[in-house]
Amino acid sequence: MHTFSSERGAVRAVSIASRRALWAGLGLAAASLVVGLAGQEGATGRPPQAPQPAFGDPVNIYASNAYAPAREDGEIHPSHVRGQVWLMTGEPGGSNVVVQLGDQGVLVVDTGTKAMAPKLLAEIQRLAQEHGGEHKEIRKVVNTNGRLDHIGGNETIAKAGSEITGWNDGILPGGERAAPFVSPGAEVLAHENVLRRLTAGGTDEFRGLEPTDAESFEIDNQRFNGEAVQIYHPHNANTDGQLVVLFRGSDVIAAGDVVDMNTYPIIDVKAGGTIDGELVALNKVIAMAAPGPLAEGGTVIIPGHGRACDQADVALYRNMLTIIRNTVQYYKNQGKTLQQVLDLKPSEGYDQSWGGATSGSWTTRDFITAVYETLPAKGPVFFSMKTVTSVPSGKQF
Numbered sequence: 001m002h003t004f005s006s007e008r009g010a011v012r013a014v015s016i017a018s019r020r021a022l023w024a025g026l027g028l029a030a031a032s033l034v035v036g037l038a039g040q041e042g043a044t045g046r047p048p049q050a051p052q053p054a055f056g057d058p059v060n061i062y063a064s065n066a067y068a069p070a071r072e073d074g075e076i077h078p079s080h081v082r083g084q085v086w087l088m089t090g091e092p093g094g095s096n097v098v099v100q101l102g103d104q105g106v107l108v109v110d111t112g113t114k115a116m117a118p119k120l121l122a123e124i125q126r127l128a129q130e131h132g133g134e135h136k137e138i139r140k141v142v143n144t145n146g147r148l149d150h151i152g153g154n155e156t157i158a159k160a161g162s163e164i165t166g167w168n169d170g171i172l173p174g175g176e177r178a179a180p181f182v183s184p185g186a187e188v189l190a191h192e193n194v195l196r197r198l199t200a201g202g203t204d205e206f207r208g209l210e211p212t213d214a215e216s217f218e219i220d221n222q223r224f225n226g227e228a229v230q231i232y233h234p235h236n237a238n239t240d241g242q243l244v245v246l247f248r249g250s251d252v253i254a255a256g257d258v259v260d261m262n263t264y265p266i267i268d269v270k271a272g273g274t275i276d277g278e279l280v281a282l283n284k285v286i287a288m289a290a291p292g293p294l295a296e297g298g299t300v301i302i303p304g305h306g307r308a309c310d311q312a313d314v315a316l317y318r319n320m321l322t323i324i325r326n327t328v329q330y331y332k333n334q335g336k337t338l339q340q341v342l343d344l345k346p347s348e349g350y351d352q353s354w355g356g357a358t359s360g361s362w363t364t365r366d367f368i369t370a371v372y373e374t375l376p377a378k379g380p381v382f383f384s385m386k387t388v389t390s391v392p393s394g395k396q397f
């Protein structure tokens, strides 16, 4: 136990020392930058630039902050990611919708909120007209989980689409080709736990938002619009109904809430979420992605919320969460209560960038509570999720 704190101390000392060195270097750079800017301003009369994020801070290009234009302006903004894949931003909370276009039609991953659904539909249809292939109808919807900011538009989006349920290539007695059987409404695929939870309450609250195709699988390999689409189910990550979608040809992953570039991951404990399952899922996403040169770029990873990122971003996110998890486990092993752990601020070093929210739908307190509640009463502290798929509690993921 003493080893743990002294090692932490050592790490901190190193990190402070290197940070000082870094700041010294940055100070020099900043000084020359100021000179440069001053010269520029004098020459062009341009106003001073907006403040830039501190070194290492995540930059959310969709957030309404000084570093990016306000994107939550009540409109949906399509942007091309790569290959056949597009990203629709503008949902509340930076909730991302991913669209794949091609000759078979349109595949949509997540449908945002109910309130934004008509606007989202209009933008998807416009995108399909402008950039789609032979068929421009919405054929498939995939939900990465059952939360309302991911399934809220299901009814509106699916109703506007159509699904080919059978394609009879036979020649009819008259010599005519048989027409394909097209049913109204797009297929909505989700993990069966999503349907189970949506219908568990016995209320009409979620009517129309349910998946039409709820299945249980580890991995579902499909081919749509000429590329392999691999749908992977991580167990008990943010919820027990998470899906991660890899567009293998376009080299884009729609990771859903497993990756969240706005905040600590939303672990919905009531919906079967756990911190260890979340770490296993992050490792799966990292394993599915291929880095580009010098480990930059490569496979584009679209998180459930916030800016698009790459494998290195997700590895940093995983490392941070592993450190916080191990810290909470260390305190829990000492018999500390949830309140005592919260008072010790186990995520303090990261809160400014990734948490720090004291109000709203997902606070740092909510996150630490979810971590605490889903860890065993006693377990290894130096536990790395890098290579294993089971956790100290014996639960398999």
Ligand SMILES: [Zn+2]
Binding pocket: 095, 147, 149, 150, 257, 266, 304, 305
């Ligand atoms: Zn979400």
